[in-house]
Amino acid sequence: MKGEVLDGAALRMAPADTVATALEDLPAGRRLSVEGRSVELSEAVAFGHKFALRAIEEGEEITKYGYVIGRATEPIAPGDWVHVHNVESTRGRGDLRAHGGETA
Amino acid sequence: MGRMETPPTFTGYRRENGRIGVRNHVAVVPTSVAASSVATRLASDAVARARATPHQMGTSQPEATRRQTERTLAGIGRNPNVGAALVVELGTEDVDAGALADRIAGTGKAVETLTVREVGGTSGALDRGATALERLNAEAESARREEADASELVFGVECGGSDATSGIAANPAVGEACDRLVEHGGTACFSETPEFIGAEHVLAERCVEDEVRERLLDRVDRRERLADLMGTDIRGAQPSPGNQEGGLTTIEEKSLGAISKGGTSPVRGMVDYAEDLPVGGGLVLMDTPGYDVESVVGKVAGGAQVIAFTTGRGSTTGNPIAPVIKVTGNPKTYERMANNMDVNASTVIDGESLETVGGRVYEKLLAVADGTPTEAERRRLEEFAVNEITPIELAELEARG
Numbered sequence: 001m002k003g004e005v006l007d008g009a010a011l012r013m014a015p016a017d018t019v020a021t022a023l024e025d026l027p028a029g030r031r032l033s034v035e036g037r038s039v040e041l042s043e044a045v046a047f048g049h050k051f052a053l054r055a056i057e058e059g060e061e062i063t064k065y066g067y068v069i070g071r072a073t074e075p076i077a078p079g080d081w082v083h084v085h086n087v088e089s090t091r092g093r094g095d096l097r098a099h100g101g102e103t104a
Numbered sequence: 105m106g107r108m109e110t111p112p113t114f115t116g117y118r119r120e121n122g123r124i125g126v127r128n129h130v131a132v133v134p135t136s137v138a139a140s141s142v143a144t145r146l147a148s149d150a151v152a153r154a155r156a157t158p159h160q161m162g163t164s165q166p167e168a169t170r171r172q173t174e175r176t177l178a179g180i181g182r183n184p185n186v187g188a189a190l191v192v193e194l195g196t197e198d199v200d201a202g203a204l205a206d207r208i209a210g211t212g213k214a215v216e217t218l219t220v221r222e223v224g225g226t227s228g229a230l231d232r233g234a235t236a237l238e239r240l241n242a243e244a245e246s247a248r249r250e251e252a253d254a255s256e257l258v259f260g261v262e263c264g265g266s267d268a269t270s271g272i273a274a275n276p277a278v279g280e281a282c283d284r285l286v287e288h289g290g291t292a293c294f295s296e297t298p299e300f301i302g303a304e305h306v307l308a309e310r311c312v313e314d315e316v317r318e319r320l321l322d323r324v325d326r327r328e329r330l331a332d333l334m335g336t337d338i339r340g341a342q343p344s345p346g347n348q349e350g351g352l353t354t355i356e357e358k359s360l361g362a363i364s365k366g367g368t369s370p371v372r373g374m375v376d377y378a379e380d381l382p383v384g385g386g387l388v389l390m391d392t393p394g395y396d397v398e399s400v401v402g403k404v405a406g407g408a409q410v411i412a413f414t415t416g417r418g419s420t421t422g423n424p425i426a427p428v429i430k431v432t433g434n435p436k437t438y439e440r441m442a443n444n445m446d447v448n449a450s451t452v453i454d455g456e457s458l459e460t461v462g463g464r465v466y467e468k469l470l471a472v473a474d475g476t477p478t479e480a481e482r483r484r485l486e487e488f489a490v491n492e493i494t495p496i497e498l499a500e501l502e503a504r505g
Contacts, residue, residue, distance in 0.1 A: 002458070021272065065361070067302075067305075067356070067360055069302070082353070083351070089356060091302050
């Protein structure tokens with residue numbers, strides 16, 4: 001497997017990543033160590049889903065595989081589940097252009 | 105790395121044009137939806153090696169769409185897995201059966217045509233078609249397997265029903281197999297341009313020529329702009345609700361996982377949907393939609409003899425002409441659907457190396473090429489669909505000239 005396994009339970013694909021992927025169903029309160037720090041899950045994170053490894057500001061880019069996968073739509077705390085409820089894609093957003101908004 | 109220096113071998117059917125088939129089917133190819141039922145009936149009533157390719161296209165299509173339909177059907181008939189072909193038409197189609205048969209016959213294989221209107225309707229077509237299939241079967245039967253090497257393989261790779269395990273386990277394992285095949289002189293191809301969005305910069309860096317890079321970026325831009333033209337965003341479809349349930353949040357994330365199924369070789373080219381793929385061509389991309397059945401068909405029409413299909417959530421897709429090897433990285437899917445899966449790549453998550461699991465995919469590719477049936481073949485899963493250029497895509501193509 002590419003990337004770094006965290007406590008046998010999660011995977012950070014690249015060193016720059018701000019999220020890790022759960023390799024099993026992880027319960028709320030589970031602690032994982034990342035580079036000597038401890039991240040406590042604020043909610044359950046299902047197998048294959050992601051959680052934040054550090055605080056992410058609203059509008060900040062989310063990084064996985066060492067590349068940008070979207071941006072935060074609200075502030076995200078370390079250990080929060082990271083998915084469609086708090087991250088949006090920046091690509092293929094014809095909806096934004098149609099409403100006179102901006103696309104990244 | 106301990107890799108073999110000479111390409112491994114398998115046995116296949118040498119065709120008159122020099123290509124190697126890994127199966128010896130008699131293709132029953134309807135030119136349109138109007139001839140598809142009779143084609144299916146003919147193939148199921150006939151000899152065991154007959155395979156029908158029913159589809160929805162071929163009538164009243166704009167020119168660009170018709171040309172794509174013709175290229176796809178010709179490519180299917182020309183695929184080296186086809187030993188002989190029967191082209192079936194109602195007699196009213198835009199797609200000309202005679203011209204299609206000629207394109208297929210250009211490979212040197214036996215081809216016949218059947219026009220339902222001219223042979224007494226469906227009853228006559230079933231009678232005449234059955235007789236034609238007996239003749240064509242006899243032609244195909246004379247082919248014998250002979251030794252070929254991996255450099256003669258064109259390996260199409262696909263993903264469908266992706267989840268987070270696809271990018272972690274199944275795709276990189278298949279990518280490892282692609283790298284080995286390319287190292288041995290073969291061709292690997294992956295497609296689904298909408299699933300390059302957000303990862304195109306990674307692929308662009310690997311393009312060996314500026315022309316290929318520009319073409320790649322242009323095609324990705326074209327797919328992305330379709331969303332603009334429709335005034336919608338692609339999030340409803342990309343990632344799909346199933347992908348999202350499996351943990352994929354955005355198209356960028358899905359794409360970054362998806363491109364790993366092609367391995368890490370330099371990108372040597374990018375062809376159109378169903379356009380010929382080069383033999384001995386290294387890693388080549390094909391511009392296809394994200395819909396997996398159409399995308400598989402595009403690569404088979406391009407000449408791929410074997411497909412590997414990764415799935416996290418559990419797709420069952422096969423193909424009538426090319427064997428489809430199913431690879432899953434999701435341990436639960438492997439447990440639930442073992443009868444649809446050929447390679448269990450979920451062991452990557454337990455710590456088995458990608459090199460080992462990728463090696464198993466490569467061995468499976470060679471075994472399947474040598475004649476071992478895939479799970480999809482055992483169950484006669486033979487989905488077939490031809491991509492239709494949509495009106496909005498046509499308008500956009502015309503606007504570009």
